[in-house]
Amino acid sequence: MTSNLTLIFNKGTKRSQHNFIPEMDIDKVDLLEIIPSFFQREDLPLPDIPEVEIVRHYTELSRRNYGIDSGIYPLGSCTMKYNPKINEVIARLPAFSQIHPLQEENQGALELMHHLSEMLREITGMDGFTFQPAAGAHGELTGILIMKKYFENKNLKKNKILVPDSAHGTNPSSAKMAGFSIIEVRSNDMGEVPLDHIEFAMQQGDVAGIMLTNPNTLGIFDRQIKDITNIIHKYGGLCYYDGANLNPMLGICRPKDMGFDIVHLNLHKTFSTPHGGGGPGSGPVGVTKELISYLPDPSIIATEQGFVCREKTNNSIGRIKCFWGNFGVIIRAYAYILALGAEGLKRVGQISVLNANYLRVFLKEKYHLPYDRICQHEFVLSDRGIENNVTTEDIAKRILDYGLYAPTIYFPLIVKGAMMIEPTETESKASLDNFIDVMNNIYNEAKTNPELLKNAPLNTPVKRLDAVLAARNPILKE
Amino acid sequence: MDFILHDKETITEMLTSIGINSLEELFQDIPADLLLKKLNLPHGLSEPDLLRRLEELSRKNKIYSSSFLGAGCYYHYIPSLVDFVINLSGFYTAYTPYQAEASQGYLQAIYEYQTAITRLTQMDVANASMYDGSTALAEAAIMATVAAKKKKIILLEGIHPEYVEVVKTYCWGQDIHFEVVMEDALISKLDESVAAVLFQSPNFFGGIENITELVQKIRDKAPKCLIIQVMTDPTCLGVLKPPGKSDIDIFVAEGQSFGISPSFGGPGLGIFASKQKYLRKMPGRLIGKTNEINGEREGFILTLQTREQHIRREKATSNICTNQALCALASLIYLVSLGKTGLQEIALQNFQKSHYVKQKLATIPGYQILNKKPTYNEFLVKCPNVHELIEQCKQENLLPPLMISKYFPDMKDIILVCVTESNSREDIEKFIHAAEKASNKNIGGN
Ligand SMILES: Cc1ncc(COP(=O)(O)O)c(C=O)c1O
Numbered sequence: 001m002t003s004n005l006t007l008i009f010n011k012g013t014k015r016s017q018h019n020f021i022p023e024m025d026i027d028k029v030d031l032l033e034i035i036p037s038f039f040q041r042e043d044l045p046l047p048d049i050p051e052v053e054i055v056r057h058y059t060e061l062s063r064r065n066y067g068i069d070s071g072i073y074p075l076g077s078c079t080m081k082y083n084p085k086i087n088e089v090i091a092r093l094p095a096f097s098q099i100h101p102l103q104e105e106n107q108g109a110l111e112l113m114h115h116l117s118e119m120l121r122e123i124t125g126m127d128g129f130t131f132q133p134a135a136g137a138h139g140e141l142t143g144i145l146i147m148k149k150y151f152e153n154k155n156l157k158k159n160k161i162l163v164p165d166s167a168h169g170t171n172p173s174s175a176k177m178a179g180f181s182i183i184e185v186r187s188n189d190m191g192e193v194p195l196d197h198i199e200f201a202m203q204q205g206d207v208a209g210i211m212l213t214n215p216n217t218l219g220i221f222d223r224q225i226k227d228i229t230n231i232i233h234k235y236g237g238l239c240y241y242d243g244a245n246l247n248p249m250l251g252i253c254r255p256k257d258m259g260f261d262i263v264h265l266n267l268h269k270t271f272s273t274p275h276g277g278g279g280p281g282s283g284p285v286g287v288t289k290e291l292i293s294y295l296p297d298p299s300i301i302a303t304e305q306g307f308v309c310r311e312k313t314n315n316s317i318g319r320i321k322c323f324w325g326n327f328g329v330i331i332r333a334y335a336y337i338l339a340l341g342a343e344g345l346k347r348v349g350q351i352s353v354l355n356a357n358y359l360r361v362f363l364k365e366k367y368h369l370p371y372d373r374i375c376q377h378e379f380v381l382s383d384r385g386i387e388n389n390v391t392t393e394d395i396a397k398r399i400l401d402y403g404l405y406a407p408t409i410y411f412p413l414i415v416k417g418a419m420m421i422e423p424t425e426t427e428s429k430a431s432l433d434n435f436i437d438v439m440n441n442i443y444n445e446a447k448t449n450p451e452l453l454k455n456a457p458l459n460t461p462v463k464r465l466d467a468v469l470a471a472r473n474p475i476l477k478e
Numbered sequence: 479m480d481f482i483l484h485d486k487e488t489i490t491e492m493l494t495s496i497g498i499n500s501l502e503e504l505f506q507d508i509p510a511d512l513l514l515k516k517l518n519l520p521h522g523l524s525e526p527d528l529l530r531r532l533e534e535l536s537r538k539n540k541i542y543s544s545s546f547l548g549a550g551c552y553y554h555y556i557p558s559l560v561d562f563v564i565n566l567s568g569f570y571t572a573y574t575p576y577q578a579e580a581s582q583g584y585l586q587a588i589y590e591y592q593t594a595i596t597r598l599t600q601m602d603v604a605n606a607s608m609y610d611g612s613t614a615l616a617e618a619a620i621m622a623t624v625a626a627k628k629k630k631i632i633l634l635e636g637i638h639p640e641y642v643e644v645v646k647t648y649c650w651g652q653d654i655h656f657e658v659v660m661e662d663a664l665i666s667k668l669d670e671s672v673a674a675v676l677f678q679s680p681n682f683f684g685g686i687e688n689i690t691e692l693v694q695k696i697r698d699k700a701p702k703c704l705i706i707q708v709m710t711d712p713t714c715l716g717v718l719k720p721p722g723k724s725d726i727d728i729f730v731a732e733g734q735s736f737g738i739s740p741s742f743g744g745p746g747l748g749i750f751a752s753k754q755k756y757l758r759k760m761p762g763r764l765i766g767k768t769n770e771i772n773g774e775r776e777g778f779i780l781t782l783q784t785r786e787q788h789i790r791r792e793k794a795t796s797n798i799c800t801n802q803a804l805c806a807l808a809s810l811i812y813l814v815s816l817g818k819t820g821l822q823e824i825a826l827q828n829f830q831k832s833h834y835v836k837q838k839l840a841t842i843p844g845y846q847i848l849n850k851k852p853t854y855n856e857f858l859v860k861c862p863n864v865h866e867l868i869e870q871c872k873q874e875n876l877l878p879p880l881m882i883s884k885y886f887p888d889m890k891d892i893i894l895v896c897v898t899e900s901n902s903r904e905d906i907e908k909f910i911h912a913a914e915k916a917s918n919k920n921i922g923g924n
Contacts, residue, residue, distance in 0.1 A: 024827055026830065026903050051557075066568070091741075135799065168788075173787035276803050327742035466770065
């Protein structure tokens, strides 16, 4: 035990006043006249802690946490780009942050969402959007429920869905929550989806369609994407696009043009809204014209009298979240797109890919690159050839010792000991060079001083933690 | 503005060093006919222009000097230090804490959040957050059907209508049978096939259930049925008996009241807590305490991840990945800022102030309070002239109460009034005055 671990609950000096409550300015009655005593609680085991103590405690905790403002955050598939500070100011404008979701005078909010939806339509090629989903996985569930409803309406029994083995875990999991069973598609040795497998599956008649991300989680753009979506469509299926990897496609190539019917975007990745240590996010879903009426209720429509909310549409899957979605996140994405404009967004696409390829080329000099070809926003290394039984985890932990954050590890599952690296466009060449140096140093350390890696990290607030113990004996509160 | 750091020369240098001739060549895998010719969006904006533009847009929304509207989203005072803390870079610019040793600050904070929620609710375990109250309720329903191995749930009338809709959508996804019943029909509907009963208290209309009695009735008839409670404004727990003391199996709530601004209804916070025995069926992330492998110190880490989608894929307990971490942090700071004394006082003021308004309205001709049960900060009122009341409120710069006909078209002339500690005496007098004027107009005019 060290002082590190003092929890806020143990920090209290006693304080006599509470600062955050207005003076009671009406005449009170006996509480028992309002609520009987057996409805009331006996005790409330929360401490009273002075403001100064709270601020110091959390300032210290924030120092013990790496963020994109600390340096490169190369988590593959997570698009950890810089979060512009102006967006924080804008989201806190009182006439955005203090408005109620059920108030009538809401034209600014509706216009914002309507305009953002128009811009996302241009970026993706899709025809209509909903902003209700709160994150990527929530968007996936929404999108797959749209598929379900679509086939229910056609009276077709299609209860299976194709998901490549390289897909993110949320894909199969979301499909399952929408009632589908999953057919896993094995990627070929180029990291792409084999057409004959898809064709065979679609011939069975009970497959609703496919969930894909393109570029996929290996960072590879599937060159046969149009053939894939054509096959699915030939058999009456629908194609779902997991937009978590949209960043490199900005201004370059659009999911609709690839042949997708439904997409979700992660505003908390591609459109720079802060990830907040795990959320909140926003996962708007876009669809083609044929599917617009399936989007969740309510929808926003532009009329001569202004923007109005339509409560129910006939085919809609229903509500997927209370109120309008994560509006505070939506504002930030809107501001980001307006700030960058057409040229800026295209530049994001290009430079994110340049940065990834720059790292790829220099890192593959030492590390094994199982899919050795040009990549888009990210690429995946493996631990093959690392000496002395040093593992991917050891390498990741050692990266922390150099004051940087580690890549996504052990994902995608199709690469053994995967290290998935996505630098994003907001890293300088110097930062990328530094990352390469660090990785090369670590490679050499694995040869000459493997214990250093196996015991890593040493320069962090705690040394390597025991995950097995945590799961075996869960301590989840104090 | 594009936040890119390379100048032209650097780009050329980088391209050359990796043997690529142009930026276009980086996209060689994309078939030519799929390449976008032109992105039809406006030019980028400078920071001042952007700010001006969005300030203008925001002004098309109205902000009022005081609110009498709740219905799932509430105005409570937010201590300044909440925003200060969630704006610290180490928190808001971090990703999910996959690398525990470089994320101890966040992990500890969320561990503290889990602790604060279990203390407040007296439930055994709380997760690191869900998207919001409505999706937390839907996930609780699904979790109950898995735990009970039955595919039927019953919702007690009085749950927020939008929450009901969300639960319905999720249940349809998984072929879970779903029924909303009135309170007096509940017991007759209960049998062996029911996985769970879901109820809201304080309910959508403001009424606080006699939970002890309700739970007893359900347990007597269907002992294996899980009981799920939801609430939309958990500040009431400053005074009310916590769910953990009423034998509730799963407790969920919308946590927006704890230090999160209304922000047009999102982001909020899905609070999710349960009995220990359901731990391994729980959706969402959990932070646990552990030790260094080769050391003395304790630390925090994401745990029981074998429930989650990145490990279990379609066998996971839920598809949730990104949650509402920063909102959970905000609510933690809110709870520790107010502390025991403050939270009790908040709840007391909400009880007292809404009671005051209730009593006053009841004395104005034409108004009738419809709640039979005790209420917290919301209650139902039948009005002599709803539209006039709404109009009078707006003239006084007060955000008017909800016309309940929005959700229940048959319930005409009825409003759901919300009074919190954020309404000053002056606001309250204005509101009562508006109600009087509406009443006079009705009696005088028609
Ligand atoms: C490829 C991919 N799909 C889906 C998701 C899920 O998105 P979210 O975490 O917002 O639910 C992620 C994010 O981790 C992802 O990387």
